[in-house]
Amino acid sequence: MSLIDLSKHVALGIDIGGTNTKFGVVNHRGEVLEKGNLRTDAYEKVEDFIDALYQKIHPLIERHGKEKNFDGIGVGAPNGNYYKGTIEQAPNLPWKGVIPFGEMMTTKFNMPCTITNDANAAAFGEMLFGAARGMKDFIMITLGTGVGSGIVASGKLIYGHDGFAGELGHTIVKPGGRKHWSTGSEGSLEAYASATGIAITAKKMRAEFPESMLNQYLEESINSKTVHECALKGDPIAIEVFRYTGQKLGEALANFVMFSSPEAILLFGGVIKAGDFIIKPAKLYMERNLLPIFRNKVKLVFSELDEADAAILGASALVWEK
Amino acid sequence: MSLIDLSKHVALGIDIGGTNTKFGVVNHRGEVLEKGNLRTDAYEKVEDFIDALYQKIHPLIERHGKEKNFDGIGVGAPNGNYYKGTIEQAPNLPWKGVIPFGEMMTTKFNMPCTITNDANAAAFGEMLFGAARGMKDFIMITLGTGVGSGIVASGKLIYGHDGFAGELGHTIVKPGGRKHWSTGSEGSLEAYASATGIAITAKKMRAEFPESMLNQYLEESINSKTVHECALKGDPIAIEVFRYTGQKLGEALANFVMFSSPEAILLFGGVIKAGDFIIKPAKLYMERNLLPIFRNKVKLVFSELDEADAAILGASALVWEK
Known part of the structure; x- marks a missing residue:
């Protein structure tokens, strides 16, 4: 019988965001042995990005x-496709x-590469090493620039x-509602609950209520912070912004719960710094919209992991799951 | 080596509806060897119902x-709980x-009994023997008295x-919309897309448009038929009722697609007799509300199985899946 010495195996976890890319060498226990980062938006061509990533x-x-x-590379990226190893649109x-990112990485690094989208990677990281440890049914929502x-x-x-x-x-939370700045859809969750929203x-x-403190700021300084x-x-008025x-x-959460009946909803991202205000x-509105059989069962939990670490950890864990 | 002769194994599939209960003896090939039914609503006490079912x-x-x-009994029932074997509220x-229906059936019939909700049973039947054969990701929607x-x-x-x-x-499709006659929630899909809705x-x-043919019927005769x-x-006006x-x-379907990205949505139940009108x-509205990556991919498919058979077949198949 030959046992594999897990302590000798590591994976590369990479989290690609619109602005920054973070990477780390991760072991089976979810310890990030070393990490680093580079700008994503500095590379117009994906080939140059991969070259720069390789140098780092x-x-x-x-x-x-x-x-x-090194058992392989796991990547979390916006619109990353697990089945095809692509990043699409x-x-x-x-x-x-449609970028065959996994294939390009494998060629460059000479290692197998698994891809999924960034939020999936973070959810996977939370399941293995964070607030969702031991849970089999949960939904992770990242409330950042987008949702x-x-x-x-x-x-x-x-x-x-x-x-x-x-x-x-x-998903649409208000049919015919606010037009999304990028997708053009009307009334999506992201149009309201992202930092941008x-x-x-x-x-x-603040335009409706001149007495609001929000009017003490320049237009470009108005953000969730x-x-x-x-x-x-x-x-x-600021309190009402968060209440709304x-x-x-x-x-939206009520609808998600009636879909997959999760044990918990994990919340993640800059917007949740507003805490109880939001x-x-x-x-309250989740519980109100739930059928009685779902009420007072679903925990709303904040992520336990550092935002970047969660995705790096989740991405690296993809390597061993496959 | 001992091979099991599958042709010698059968299961009981039972589909419990609000009005009628249908049952059948089903083999591994999904053939209903013999079936029957009894009224559900004739039995105020669940014990009497199970006695009558046993007699039949x-x-x-x-x-x-x-x-x-007989390898066991599979039951599809409204609010049937797969994990607990209960029918709840x-x-x-x-x-x-909360009725320990599985336990009561096992005691009475001296066979293991597996329960799930009626729509799950029908979906399972479609996956094994109907329009979803070979599909791994799909959503089944039954549009009947309820949804x-x-x-x-x-x-x-x-x-x-x-x-x-x-x-x-x-799930809520129109926040603050039509109040549901039974749950009290506002703007749920069932409040609009069920036969009742x-x-x-x-x-x-028809009250708004006196010229509509719908005014030729008595109030109690107004139904989807x-x-x-x-x-x-x-x-x-009748066409507009279905369009709306x-x-x-x-x-609602667009939101479901962005949740689980199914290959197809299977539609089932009396309401779909309205065909293209609905x-x-x-x-159109599903595609309009989808992100581009989901567009023109999801098939809308009608169930291939007889409504009762789907649930009986799915329920019986639970026996062998477990």
């Missing part, structure tokens, strides 16, 4: 490769069309027939 | 049991509270952490 990562492989075996990345999601049912990420499942940020709501509301500052100082956002989020109304 | 089914067991082995059944659903991802029914996943009829829409619209008759005769219903259905607008 190669010394890590040399160093750790002396004692450990990602609106926030500089590279357009992303990863859905786990019976311990497995839901990919759908084409690998694109879990675009909950683009919150800024839009805040700008509308400044709204939070005003809310903390007791500005009722929380209502829309809660209504979470209390979200909880 | 016992002769079948005697007859088929001479040559074949089913609004359309005469028996209230039920079964969700399959990666070849498995989604049960959720508590066994109650897949209540898509109760269609009748409500039709009654409202009579609306369909008027639509076939070219009544624009299809719009709400399509908006399906064309449903398709």
